[in-house]
Amino acid sequence: MKTEDRSIDPAVKEILQIALTAGHETAWERLKSQSPHCKFGLNGLCCKNCLMGPCRITSKTATGVCGANADTIVARNLVRSIAAGVAAHSDHGRTVAILLHEIACKENKNYQITDTQKLKVVASKLGIETDRDIYEIARDVAEIALKDFGKQDEKPLTFLTAYVPKKRLERWQALEKRLYSETGKKTGIIPRNIDREISDSMHRTTMGVDHDPLSLLIQGVRTALADGWGGSLIATEFQDIIFGTPRMRTIMANFGVISPDHVNIVIHGHEPILSEKVVEIANTSEMQKLAQEYGAQGINILGMCCTGNEILMRQGVSVAGNVLHQELAILTGAVEAIVVDVQCIYPSLGPLTRCFHTKFISTSDQAKFPGSIHIQFEKKYANEVAKKIIKTAIEAFPKRDKKKVHIPSFKSEAIVGFSNEQLLEILGGSLKPLVDAILAGDIQGIVGIVGCNN
Numbered sequence: 205m206k207t208e209d210r211s212i213d214p215a216v217k218e219i220l221q222i223a224l225t226a227g228h229e230t231a232w233e234r235l236k237s238q239s240p241h242c243k244f245g246l247n248g249l250c251c252k253n254c255l256m257g258p259c260r261i262t263s264k265t266a267t268g269v270c271g272a273n274a275d276t277i278v279a280r281n282l283v284r285s286i287a288a289g290v291a292a293h294s295d296h297g298r299t300v301a302i303l304l305h306e307i308a309c310k311e312n313k314n315y316q317i318t319d320t321q322k323l324k325v326v327a328s329k330l331g332i333e334t335d336r337d338i339y340e341i342a343r344d345v346a347e348i349a350l351k352d353f354g355k356q357d358e359k360p361l362t363f364l365t366a367y368v369p370k371k372r373l374e375r376w377q378a379l380e381k382r383l384y385s386e387t388g389k390k391t392g393i394i395p396r397n398i399d400r401e402i403s404d405s406m407h408r409t410t411m412g413v414d415h416d417p418l419s420l421l422i423q424g425v426r427t428a429l430a431d432g433w434g435g436s437l438i439a440t441e442f443q444d445i446i447f448g449t450p451r452m453r454t455i456m457a458n459f460g461v462i463s464p465d466h467v468n469i470v471i472h473g474h475e476p477i478l479s480e481k482v483v484e485i486a487n488t489s490e491m492q493k494l495a496q497e498y499g500a501q502g503i504n505i506l507g508m509c510c511t512g513n514e515i516l517m518r519q520g521v522s523v524a525g526n527v528l529h530q531e532l533a534i535l536t537g538a539v540e541a542i543v544v545d546v547q548c549i550y551p552s553l554g555p556l557t558r559c560f561h562t563k564f565i566s567t568s569d570q571a572k573f574p575g576s577i578h579i580q581f582e583k584k585y586a587n588e589v590a591k592k593i594i595k596t597a598i599e600a601f602p603k604r605d606k607k608k609v610h611i612p613s614f615k616s617e618a619i620v621g622f623s624n625e626q627l628l629e630i631l632g633g634s635l636k637p638l639v640d641a642i643l644a645g646d647i648q649g650i651v652g653i654v655g656c657n658n
Contacts, residue, residue: 215459215612219532230531248278254411279420280409286424287405294398294435300442301349308342314586318448329366349438353398360394364433395430450517450621460615461522466504467495469597473545476514485590517621526656537608541597546571561603
């Protein structure tokens with residue numbers, strides 16, 4: 205594939221040509237070397253769920269050793285992928301819920317409740333009395349969230365019943381009853397607790413358990429709902445409470461936001477507990493002065509991927525790119541540190557950063573990388589850890605090789621920060637103008653374009 209055909213982004217094309225000339229491997233080269241992909245893997249027709257395999261379904265072998273057919277194997281593989289994704293998203297929500305509980309109990313003074321109005325709105329949805337001390341409200345809200353991760357009854361998630369439209373919940377309940385009446389088999393759609401649905405999915409996709417494709421796929425739906433109306437919902441609401449609800453603002457995006465004269469720190473991953481603190485500490489006079497002592501004009505924080513979106517919406521921090529930009533940011537030669545927590549981080553960053561002055565800093569006990577500098581991030585020492593991370597980046601600045609620096613000039617202006625609260629404010633406090641426009645045919649529909657490209 206020609207460099208110009210690999211991306212529509214001109215900045216990406218520019219850096220890919222530099223990588224090609226210098227002999228640096230990127231995801232594009234690795235994709236080429238992996239092609240053509242295994243057709244059994246692409247079609248989900250390879251099963252590795254027990255030690256009698258792996259088994260492949262072909263025209264000559266219609267079942268695996270245990271007798272599972274193609275429908276069962278494809279369903280099991282899909283459900284396992286769903287469970288893994290829900291585990292990642294929901295673990296993110298758990299981390300934020302634990303932090304809110306620590307703030308409420310005054311066990312962590314590095315963070316605070318920023319949006320008290322949002323806290324009261326969430327509490328009201330959950331049926332919690334709001335005419336009292338803000339920390340008592342926060343404690344009760346956090347405890348309900350934490351129970352949704354581990355309660356052992358058959359009742360739906362509390363957050364789900366508090367937020368989901370009544371008609372939609374009634375449809376799910378009716379579908380459960382219909383499935384039972386038509387099949388005689390108990391089949392659940394509404395999630396009971398977040399961790400339980402992940403565990404249930406892993407259990408029933410093990411060899412010798414659930415082999416009914418419909419049953420498997422419905423459990424996949426149930427697990428996905430535990431994320432959408434559980435883990436991810438909790439993460440979104442609680443991050444607004446702690447860090448502030450996003451407001452509409454204008455930001456800049458793409459590699460043109462990298463500064464030739466500043467200490468450039470790219471924050472990549474998913475959890476704003478880290479990125480918000482790095483932004484806060486980097487903007488202190490102490491850190492800015494230290495950067496100047498090392499020859500820089502200051503510190504330039506850049507977002508990458510999901511955590512980049514968190515800080516661009518709330519703090520107006522420029523975003524360098526999405527998941528596919530992470531290697532390319534280093535190839536500009538102007539990034540002092542790429543700081544990561546969890547999810548979407550390529551292990552290729554270790555070998556690549558060794559070719560530059562860039563420090564690859566991992567911070568999570570869940571995500572460790574060969575070739576990285578590990579600076580353990582702990583919420584109770586958040587300020588001190590953020591300082592250490594920033595100092596490590598500052599100390600790398602004098603080692604920047606000017607011969608390797610190439611920063612594309614491309615950058616684009618973007619309007620961001622369209623939280624539910626902001627949208628309602630724009631619409632005058634109600635969704636009715638939007639609904640009316642859809643019913644009148646003035647708006648044909650609403651489309652969500654979500655996630656990084658691949």
